Amino acid sequence: MAPPLLHLKDTRLSFGGTALLEGAELAIAPGDRICLVGRNGSGKSTLLKIAAGLIDADSGERFVHPKASLRYLPQEVDFGDAETVRHYAVAGLGPADDPHVADTMLAELGLTGEERPSRLSGGEARRAALVRVLAPEPDILLLDEPTNHLDLPAIEWLEAKLSGLKSALLMISHDRRFLDNLSRLTVWLDRGRTRTLHRGFAEFEAWRDDLLEQAELERHKLDRKIEREQGWMQGGISGRRKRNVRRVRELAAMRQSRREERRVQGNVVLLAATAGLSGRLVVEADGVSKTYDNTVIVNDFSIRVLRGDRVGIVGPNGSGKTTLIKLLTATLAPDTGTIRLGSNLQMLVVDQNRDQLKAEWTVSDALTGGRSDQVIINGIARHVTGYMQDFLFSPEQRNTPVAALSGGERGRLMLARALSRPSNLLVLDEPTNDLDIETLDLLQELLAEYPGTVVLVSHDRDFLDRVVTSTIAPEGGGRWLEYAGGYSDMLAQRRGTGLDMARVKAKAATDPARSESGETIQPKRKLSFKDKHSLESLPAQIAALEREIADLEATLTDARLYVSDPRAFATATSRLAAAQAERGAAEERWLELEILKEELKG
Numbered sequence: 001m002a003p004p005l006l007h008l009k010d011t012r013l014s015f016g017g018t019a020l021l022e023g024a025e026l027a028i029a030p031g032d033r034i035c036l037v038g039r040n041g042s043g044k045s046t047l048l049k050i051a052a053g054l055i056d057a058d059s060g061e062r063f064v065h066p067k068a069s070l071r072y073l074p075q076e077v078d079f080g081d082a083e084t085v086r087h088y089a090v091a092g093l094g095p096a097d098d099p100h101v102a103d104t105m106l107a108e109l110g111l112t113g114e115e116r117p118s119r120l121s122g123g124e125a126r127r128a129a130l131v132r133v134l135a136p137e138p139d140i141l142l143l144d145e146p147t148n149h150l151d152l153p154a155i156e157w158l159e160a161k162l163s164g165l166k167s168a169l170l171m172i173s174h175d176r177r178f179l180d181n182l183s184r185l186t187v188w189l190d191r192g193r194t195r196t197l198h199r200g201f202a203e204f205e206a207w208r209d210d211l212l213e214q215a216e217l218e219r220h221k222l223d224r225k226i227e228r229e230q231g232w233m234q235g236g237i238s239g240r241r242k243r244n245v246r247r248v249r250e251l252a253a254m255r256q257s258r259r260e261e262r263r264v265q266g267n268v269v270l271l272a273a274t275a276g277l278s279g280r281l282v283v284e285a286d287g288v289s290k291t292y293d294n295t296v297i298v299n300d301f302s303i304r305v306l307r308g309d310r311v312g313i314v315g316p317n318g319s320g321k322t323t324l325i326k327l328l329t330a331t332l333a334p335d336t337g338t339i340r341l342g343s344n345l346q347m348l349v350v351d352q353n354r355d356q357l358k359a360e361w362t363v364s365d366a367l368t369g370g371r372s373d374q375v376i377i378n379g380i381a382r383h384v385t386g387y388m389q390d391f392l393f394s395p396e397q398r399n400t401p402v403a404a405l406s407g408g409e410r411g412r413l414m415l416a417r418a419l420s421r422p423s424n425l426l427v428l429d430e431p432t433n434d435l436d437i438e439t440l441d442l443l444q445e446l447l448a449e450y451p452g453t454v455v456l457v458s459h460d461r462d463f464l465d466r467v468v469t470s471t472i473a474p475e476g477g478g479r480w481l482e483y484a485g486g487y488s489d490m491l492a493q494r495r496g497t498g499l500d501m502a503r504v505k506a507k508a509a510t511d512p513a514r515s516e517s518g519e520t521i522q523p524k525r526k527l528s529f530k531d532k533h534s535l536e537s538l539p540a541q542i543a544a545l546e547r548e549i550a551d552l553e554a555t556l557t558d559a560r561l562y563v564s565d566p567r568a569f570a571t572a573t574s575r576l577a578a579a580q581a582e583r584g585a586a587e588e589r590w591l592e593l594e595i596l597k598e599e600l601k602g
C-alpha cells in the first residue's frame with residue numbers, strides 16, 4: 001500500500017469550549033477517491049481546511065508529502081484583486097503548468113475569461129473557481145461542495161473531468177449521484193471522530209445504520225449494567241472491602257462515561273401544514289409563449305398538471321426555468337397562449353435565494369412573524385422553541401439573527417417557515433441547496449406523502465429520480481417537452497442525450513420549425529443522397545458504439561485498474577465519454593432523419 005500524500009492524526013479542535021473534532025484522522029494516498037460525509041455542523045469543512053493548512057488544530061499531527069502539490073476549493077469563492085476571470089484562474093497554476101489548459105476549461109464551461117468577477121453569477125463564479133483548482137492537475141485535490149450553484153450540464157462535465165484526473169480526491173458534497181459516481185472510499189465524521197468505509201458512498205448508508213444500531217445496543221447494555229450496579233449499591237456494601245471499592249469506582253466510571261457520551265444528532269422532523277384539497281385540475285397551459293429581447297424563452301408550450309402530480313423542471317442555467325415556473329404559477333403573463341389555475345388553490349413558493357428571509361430577523365421572528373411565541377401547524381399551536389428543535393435548532397438559537405446562520409441552517413429555517421403555512425400546491429426552486437443528506441431523505445419522504453401538488457426546479461439528479469412523476473426539459477428554440485418519470489427516465493427517453501447548453505442553443509439555431517427570432521423556417525422537401533446514406537449506415541454505427549461502450553464499462557469495473565495502470569484508466573474513461581457522446585449524436589441524427597422520412601411520405 002502506497003504511503004499517504006497527506007495524513008491527519010488525532011486532530012482535535014474546540015470552539016468556545018465546545019469540542020468540534022475529538023481525535024479525527026484522515027489519510028489520502030495516491031489515486032484515492034474519498035468522500036467526507038456527516039451532518040451539517042459536524043465539522044467537515046473545518047477538517048478540510050485543516051487538511052489544506054488554512055486552520056491550525058488545537059492538537060494533532062498534519063503531514064503533507066514535501067513534493068506533493070495541493071489545491072483547495074472553498075465553498076465561498078474569493079476573487080481577491082483579480083481583474084478578470086482568466087487572471088484568477090491562471091493564478092492557480094504552478095510554474096510548469098500550461099495556461100492553455102485553463103483557457104480550454106473556461107471555454108468548455110461557457111466562460112471567455114474576460115468576465116469581471118464582480119459581475120459573475122453564483123454558477124459562473126463556481127465554474128471559475130473549479131478551473132483554478134483543476135487546471136494544475138495537483139497531486140491532492142480538496143473539494144468543498146464543488147457542485148454548489150452548478151447546473152446539470154456543469155455537474156456532469158465536472159464528473160467526467162474528475163474521473164479522468166490522476167489527482168487524489170477528497171470531496172464534501174450533498175449530491176448523492178455525484179458521490180455515487182466518483183467515490184471509492186467513505187470517511188464519516190460523526191461526533192468529532194472519523195470512521196472509514198473502504199467502499200464508495202453507495203454502500204455508506206447501510207453501513208452507517210448498522211453502526212448506529214450497534215451503538216444503540218451497546219448503550220442499552222451499559223444502561224442495564226448501571227441499573228444492576230445501582231441496585232447492588234442500594235443493597236449495602238458488604239463482602240470483601242477491596243472488591244466493593246473496585247465496584248464503586250467502576251460504577252462511577254460508567255456514570256461518567258454515560259454523561260459525557262455525545263449522542264447522535266437527531267433528524268429534522270418535517271410536517272407540512274396542509275390546506276383543503278384543490279380541484280382535480282391544478283394548472284393548465286395552452287400554447288404559452290414568452291419572448292425577451294427577441295429571444296424566445298418559451299415557445300408554444302402546453303401542459304396539464306393534475307392534483308397529486310410531482311413535476312420537475314430541469315435545464316442549464318439561462319435556459320428559462322425560472323420564466324417557465326413563473327408562467328405556470330401565473331405570476332408572469334404569457335405573450336401568447338393561456339394559463340388557467342384550478343379551483344381552491346393555496347400556493348406556497350420557496351425560492352432558491354432565501355429572499356423571503358430578512359437578515360435582521362431572528363430565528364423566532366422568521367417563524368412567528370415577530371407577533372407571538374407560537375407557530376400554528378394544521379390548527380394546533382406549538383411553542384416556537386419546540387418547533388425550532390424539530391428543525392435541529394437549539395433553544396439558544398431563538399434570538400440568533402438570520403445573517404449569522406450557516407447556509408444549511410438558512411435552508412432548514414426556510415423550510416420550517418414555509419411548511420408551517422397551509423398549502424396544497426408547493427412550488428420549490430432549488431429546495432435541496434445546502435441541505436445535508438439526512439435532511440434530504442426526510443424532505444423526499446415529506447413530498448412523497450404530501451397530499452397536494454408539487455412543482456420544483458432542481459439540479460439534484462437523485463432527488464429528481466426519487467420525487468418527481470414527470471420532468472420538463474428544454475429542447476432549444478424555446479421548446480420544452482414533458483417526459484414521464486425522473487431525470488434518468490428523461491435521459492433514457494432522449495436516448496442518452498443530456499442537457500448541454502451548447503446543444504440546446506445549436507438546436508435552437510437550426511430548429512426545423514422555428515428559429516429563436518420566431519420566424520418560420522421551411523423544412524427540406526426531400527432526402528439528400530448524404531441523408532439517405534446516413535439513414536442506412538447509422539444503425540450499424542450505433543450498434544458498434546454500443547459494443548465499444550459495453551467493453552469500456554467492463555474494463556472500468558476493475559477497481560485495480562486505476563492503481564495498476566493510471567494511463568490506461570484515463571484513456572478508457574476519456575474514450576467512454578466520447579463514445580457515449582457519439583452514440584447520442586448518432587441516435588439523435590437517425591431519429592431526425594426517420595421523422596423527416598415519415599413526414600415526406602405523409
